[in-house]
Amino acid sequence: MISRRDFLQVSMAASALLGASGFGSWSRLAAQQALTQDQLLQFDTFGNVSLIHVTDIHAQLKPLYFREPSVNLGVGGNKGAVPHVTGADFRKLYGIDDGSPSHYALSSGDFAALAGMYGKVGGMDRVATVINAIRADRPDALLLDGGDTWHGSYTCLKTEGQDMVNVMNALKPDAMTFHWEFTLGSARVQELVEGLPFAALGQNIFDAEWDEPAELFKPYEFYETGGVKVAVIGQAFPYMPIANPGWMFPEYSFGIRDEHMQQMVDEVRAQGAELVVCLSHNGFDVDKKMAGVVKGIDVILTGHTHDALPEPVLVGETILIASGSNGKFVSRVDLDVRDGRMMGFRHKLIPIFADVITPDAEVAALIDEQRAPFEAEMSEVIGQTEGLLYRRGNFNGTWDDLICDALLSERDAQIAMSPGVRWGPSLVPGQDITREDIFNVTSMSYGKAYRSEMTGEFIKVILEDVADNIFNPDPYYQQGGDMVRIGGMGYRIDVSKPQGERISEMTLLATGEPIDPAKSYVVAGWASVNEGTEGPQIWDVVESHISKLGTVPPIDRDSVTVTGT
């Protein structure tokens, strides 16, 4: 169905942006000057249906810096496959020139220098401009939001998601699915979902007591667009009560439920759907496996694992689209649907360069309105950073090193643990650290920083358990996210081994002594999924630490040794 030629016609952001390759700073500057909104939006409208995909915005309304990971290991059948290709290898794979805008937007390496040239990315007012431009080409394009929208910022936490609902409603999505939204608690989720002027979808959101589809969420919705009957099936994050505190939404059960997904696909096809789109928060590898198990899905709009891929990935006759996170990208997918089937596609991952794309004035004003009541407290400068602060990567990031340092010193602990989440923007060297910046990497409804004693043996159990959630060779057993970040302790990990055999050489960094399985250590951490966790909020712990430091020196840790890659 999809020929190699079609694939070649897929226009990559890189070629649209730059044309000829450039070397050295002269060409870099030239590239920067050549970057225009028209080039970013350039797209030869194709076929009869357009999909617009945004996902994992994590409540980032304003432009930001976001460094993509340099370490993102694939295991089993996904070893070395996208999205588990990073840095220079990623650029080589997609033919992206070093120093180009696509290098900066899509891959790691030289981040701070390129950030200085190309500036911030994202901003929902810029995203609005892109969506409006696509709608000018194709008025009935479908806008689909993959979830993780109502979580991740100061204003989102304080308004319990209302700021994001207000702004997203202005963009007029057609459907949405969910993950972190549920950490607002089921009562608040119900209140917000009932007020949405678009479909709230999740074929795998079940009533926990009766093990039947939950009434509040429809499994799918039909749309008529371009004379085509399109079905959009929602797939919420499957491991919500495991990865996040289930006690906050005890009424619901999730899971992948691929057999139910197949039933839904068959059901919508029987009702005349000519195009079946899955709006998913499974994570890329889980979606890739599901695409091979469930027959009849034309397009999977993936989410959760925050991958940004400049080309679709094909599994059989299903195309997978990965649109990044934090408002950094918008995907446009044009499809030719004839005689009840998808005959071809054209795709572009549009990077939202904040200095290049003109903000939509209406949405910009709406964003300012959401922020106004909190502006004074949010903008307070707590300190400065001399180095790059970032989070993404399988094992550590400088933001998490700083958070672990804060836990160790403020909570007087020997070992610190910080969750391996993938949200949280970056700060470039020399930037002020505001209270808002701290909330961007810590805000959540269960942010209390606990302090407890754990034996060396139990710490190993935790590390093995989390490692298996990332490096289990079967994607259906992966929860997404990265390895729990550890402060005060080093270890060695062989990602190719089974659970129980991956972690070794655990060492207490303060003394250089091996961790004794029988001995107890004082451990501080945050984001416990257990009810009744006690301690100060993590953002207060981090703020106190940064204000004492004043200036945060560059952080360069190397306490995790990785093998088996």
Added chain:
Amino acid sequence: MQITRRDTLALGLGAAALTILPFRVNAAADDKIAEFTGGADTSGTGLTLTAPEIAENGNTVPISVSAPGATAILVLATGNPTPGVATFTFGPLAGSQDASTRIRLAGTQDVVAIAKMADGSFAKASSTVKVTIGGCGG
């Protein structure tokens, strides 16, 4: 991460040690299967076992079995100290040969179902259910 002092105490050392490795198949599970099949081959088809890949709560894991035309279905949690979960028997007037229940799993293990078909043949299905301490989702 997610471990409070209370949990640490509740889990205790024994439990913690057990969590590291997927549970071994209990020998009693093989005995149960042999008892049910009389040692017959279990290569038949027509049995569907539905279980979550990762349990949301290891203490109450929803599973279901379906085998149109079966006269009985045996369900085993092969890693539990007592692997027997249930044997569902279907009489000739049964409208369907489906059953659902919730089971308690002591740790990550294979849940196994064996259906005895009307013609005396047997079908087997197996599913690995992971029991995890959770936390840390992206």
